[in-house]
Amino acid sequence: MSAPTAPIEPGSTTAAPASSAPDTADRGQGGVELSSVTKRFGDTVAVDDLTLSVASGEFFSMLGPSGSGKTTVLRLIAGFEEVTSGTIAIAGTDVTQAAPFDRTVNTVFQDYALFPHMTIAENVAYGLRVRKVGKAEQQQRVAAALEQVRLSHVADRLPHQLSGGQRQRIALARALILQPRVLLLDEPLGALDKQLREQMQIELKQIQREVGITFIFVTHDQEEALTLSDRIAVFNNGRVEQVGTPREVYEYPQTAFVAGFLGISNLIDAAHAERLTGVAKAISVRPERVRLMDARTEPAAHESCIDGTIVETVYTGPTTRYIVDTADGLRVIAERHNDHAPSDTAPYHRGDAVRAVWVTEHAAVVP
Amino acid sequence: MTVTASPSAPRAAxxxxxxxxxxxxxxxRLAGLLSLPLTWLVGLYIVSLVLLLVTAFWFIDPFTSKVIPGFTLENxxxxxxxxxYITTSLRTLGIALAVTLLSAAFAIPLGIFMAKLASPWLRAVLAVAITLPLWAGYLVKILAMRITFTEEGFFNWLMAPFGISGPGFSILTVVLTLTYLWFPYMALPVYTAIRQIPVNLFDASADLGARGFTTIRTVVLPLLWPALLAGSVFTFSxxxxxxxxxxxxGGANAQMIGSIIASNxxxxxxxxxxxxxxxIAFVVIYLVVTRRTGALERM
Known part of the structure; x- marks a missing residue:
């Protein structure tokens, strides 16, 4: 608030161009703290008493279905929306009341939001231009930023002449050129097709490692969140259901929603679980941890099992999924790697009576 | 189905x-399509304009005041x-430019408010309010302005306690009245163009450090340029x-080109x-200039 533009442009004083090394120490302080943040739109509560802490340099994902409040949180951090109550601090400074142009964050928008009347170079230079950075330095830094996303050859084109993936990278370059402490990404890969998306995921991860700043990444794609993130916050109905590393939220879901939203989960309710394990607590077990056996084979002592009939088999390429219904109305999905000879069909078929088995302690207790 | 289909097929052929x-x-086909509009365009529009231009080279008999066909450049x-005449031409040009600038200056902030800030209800009300003057008669509006700005009129009555007296009948009042008349032709294209600017361009501009006025100057105005030119073609001509x-x-000192034409x-x-x-020359020059910017393709 007091010195709005000073911390944003350390590069302009050092005159050294480039994006990476020289001022990493200065930008080390890129944490984001949200305390009891609530946002209402009329009667709708978009974000409900949210407290969240993102560490400096972290790749932090906000994952949730549409309407879960994750994008609103991003817009609150960027300053496009005002909180109804609560506080937001970026790099230790309270920015709750600060305008977007006074915050040391930059945003990559979902549909890129490139200025249609400006060339690619002018788009990337925009932040420097409004900060009145000298022409020579602008050119130097734009060249470096375009180099970083490997698009130097499109500098003189207009945004509509670029492909979706290229526009995405330009949006990234435009945001990174200001060397923000925190980069906010609002479903940046949502509009790309699957192959390009996977390629961009790797690129994003590399760029984040290179520049070493905090990335806050909004997505509804659980696989994307698992692939990219250091930590994930799973959103539902304006609240955070769970925060943790990809492994934590996937293997140890704290709520039924998290278990169901991240991948396929066999959620076994408390009553059934009690019969199986003796403890009346719901459990979640992932399909890839469930094996199928002949119904007459005895499981080992450390394993749990349920008997049922295969009602459907789903061939997905690398794996085959078996949907097994038990006599008492439970449905269990088992996933099996197709490691048999390619010419063979899978060893189990629809209608087979089978026993679904898993190592008891591989099932996560859902509190 | 087959019964009805078989007799209808040969009949169609x-x-x-x-x-x-x-x-x-x-x-x-082309003749059928174009005969009517072409008769209109060529027969009335162009021929009458050509006749007008031809007349400009004729002269009148000083005694009988009868128009005599011929060729003279004296006119x-x-x-x-x-x-x-020269002063009047320049004055008219100035008035037309002033009306255009004033209309644009009103239309841009109003358009931003309507397109990006107003609730749908308020937006509809404002859209009606802008177009409403188009429904009233041309003379009605001029007389309304006359009543407002006349010596004992509403404006002077309202401002008298502050010691302010209005412009009366003057060039300023002409500019205001013309703006009042032609503002909708500027406001509507500008509003439509602002609506087409994605909201997140405003967000992106702020995100990259631009304040409100910078955003209007660097993002909104360039994107509005075609609409502004399109609107200005109307307000200007x-x-x-x-x-x-x-x-x-206008009073005594606000004669325009039209006044002189009318009296002659x-x-x-x-x-x-x-x-x-x-x-006509002013408008043609204006159109050539605007055409270069590609603005007319939006009309």
Missing amino acids: QSKPLSTLLYRHRWL FALVFSEPA LSLGDYIVARFV INLNPPVAAAFSVIP
Whole structure:
């Protein structure tokens, strides 16, 4: 608030161009703290008493279905929306009341939001231009930023002449050129097709490692969140259901929603679980941890099992999924790697009576 | 189905000879399409304009005041040498430009408010409010302005306690009245263009460090440029050709090109015709300039 533009442009004083090394120490302080943040739109509560802490340099994902409040949180951090109550601090400074142009964050928008009347170079230079950075330095830094996303050859084109993936990278370059402490990404890969998306995921991860700043990444794609993130916050109905590393939220879901939203989960309710394990607590077990056996084979002592009939088999390429219904109305999905000879069909078929088995302690207790 | 289908198939092939004829002859189709509008355009529009231009080279008999066909450049010489005529031409140009600038200055903030900030209900109300003046008669609006700005009028009555007296009937009042008349032609294209600017361009600009005015200057105005030019073609050319406003709210010193043409129409038609070329020339120059920017493609 007091010195709005000073911390944003350390590069302009050092005159050294480039994006990476020289001022990493200065930008080390890129944490984001949200305390009891609530946002209402009329009667709708978009974000409900949210407290969240993102560490400096972290790749932090906000994952949730549409309407879960994750994008609103991003817009609150960027300053496009005002909180109804609560506080937001970026790099230790309270920015709750600060305008977007006074915050040391930059945003990559979902549909890129490139200025249609400006060339690619002018788009990337925009932040420097409004900060009145000298022409020579602008050119130097734009060249470096375009180099970083490997698009130097499109500098003189207009945004509509670029492909979706290229526009995405330009949006990234435009945001990174200001060397923000925190980069906010609002479903940046949502509009790309699957192959390009996977390629961009790797690129994003590399760029984040290179520049070493905090990335806050909004997505509804659980696989994307698992692939990219250091930590994930799973959103539902304006609240955070769970925060943790990809492994934590996937293997140890704290709520039924998290278990169901991240991948396929066999959620076994408390009553059934009690019969199986003796403890009346719901459990979640992932399909890839469930094996199928002949119904007459005895499981080992450390394993749990349920008997049922295969009602459907789903061939997905690398794996085959078996949907097994038990006599008492439970449905269990088992996933099996197709490691048999390619010419063979899978060893189990629809209608087979089978026993679904898993190592008891591989099932996560859902509190 | 089969019963009804079989007799209808041959009939479709035989009947409607006109359609078949038109289908076979491309020129007939074009003629059918264009004969009416072309008669209108060429017969009335262009021929009458050409007649006007031709008249500008004729002269009148000084004794009988009868128009005599011939060829003289004296009418043009008069238009370009008579100081009063030159002043009037420049004044008219100035008024038309002022009306255009004033309309744009009102339309841009209003358009931003309507397109990006107003609730849907308020937006609808404002859209009606902008277009409402178009529904009222032209003279009605001029008389309304006359009543407002006359010596004992509403404006002077309202401002008297503050010791302010209004512009009366003057060039300023002419500019205000013309703006009042033609503002919708500027406001609507500008509003439509602002609506088409994605909201996140405003967000992106703020995100990259630009304050409100910088965003308007660097993002909104460039994207609005075609709409502004399209609107200005209307405000500019309509103001250029007007003379009734000058007559009713202009007072003694606000004569426009139209005023002079009007007073010469009966007295000296060739001079009136020669003078008519001036606003046409202004508009043509304006259109050529705007055409270069590609703005007319949006109209």
